[in-house]
Amino acid sequence: MKEEIGLLSGFLVILSAVPYAIRTYQGKIQPNLTSWGIWAILGLALLLTYKSSGATSNVWPAVFGFTNPCLITLLALWKGGRKRPNTLEVTCLIVGLASIILWYFARETKALSQYVLYVAITADAVAAIPTIVFVWKEPCGDRPFAWVMFGVGYGLAIFAIEECSFSNYVLPVYMFVGATSIATILIIYRIKQKTPISQWI
Secondary structure, three states: OHHHHHHHHHHHHHHHHHHHHHHHHHOOOOOOHHHHHHHHHHHHHHHHHHHHOOOOHHHHHHHHHHHHHHHHHHHHHHOOOOOOOOHHHHHHHHHHHHHHHHHHHHOOOHHHHHHHHHHHHHHHHHHOHHHHHHHHHOHHHOOHHHHHHHHHHHHHHHHHOOOOOHHHHHHHHHHHHHHHHHHHHHHHHHHHHOOOHHHOO
16 A cells, blocks of 8 residues: 555656646746756755665655656756856755765665765755745746645655654655645735636646
8 A cells, every 4th residue: 555655646746747847838937947956966865865764665756856856957947047056056056966975875874874865855955945935026936736736745655654764754744845835825825816727737
C-alpha cells in the first residue's frame, strides 16, 4: 500500500509541472528564474541525499522534485527570464553544489547523508524567498493550481514512509508546507479579486 501511495504522490508532483509549464510557455506565469534554477540544482542534492538517508517508496516525489524545476528553468530561460543573481541567491547555489559534493563522500554512510539532506533543505528554503516575495507583491504573476498539486503530492508522500525517522519525514513535510504556503497567498488574492477559475490553473 505504501508503494502505491508513493507512486501516486510522485505522479501528482510530476503532473503539477504540466499546467505550470504550459502557462510559463504562454507567458501567463513568470517563474522567478533564480529560485527555479537553484531548485533544479538543490533538487538533485535533495534526491541523492534523501535516497541515501533511507527513503524507499516515498522517494518518487523527490525524483520529480528534481525534474520539474529543470523543466521550468529551461522554459524560463527560453522565454527570456535571465537576470543577474544577488549574493543570497549565489550563496544558495553554492550550498546546493556543496551538498552534492558532500553527498558523494557521505553516500555510503546513512547518518552523514541525513546531515547533508538538512543542509540542502535549508538552502532550498532560502532559495524560496525570491518566489515568496514575488507572489506576495505580484500574485497575478503566478497561479495556485500547480502549487496545490505539488503540495498534495508531497503530503501523500508522508503516508508512503516505511521507516519512521526524522530524516524521512523532514523533506515531504517541508515541501508540503512550502508549496501550500505559496498556494495560499495566490488563492487568497484570487478569492478577494473574484478571479475566474480559469486563471487559477
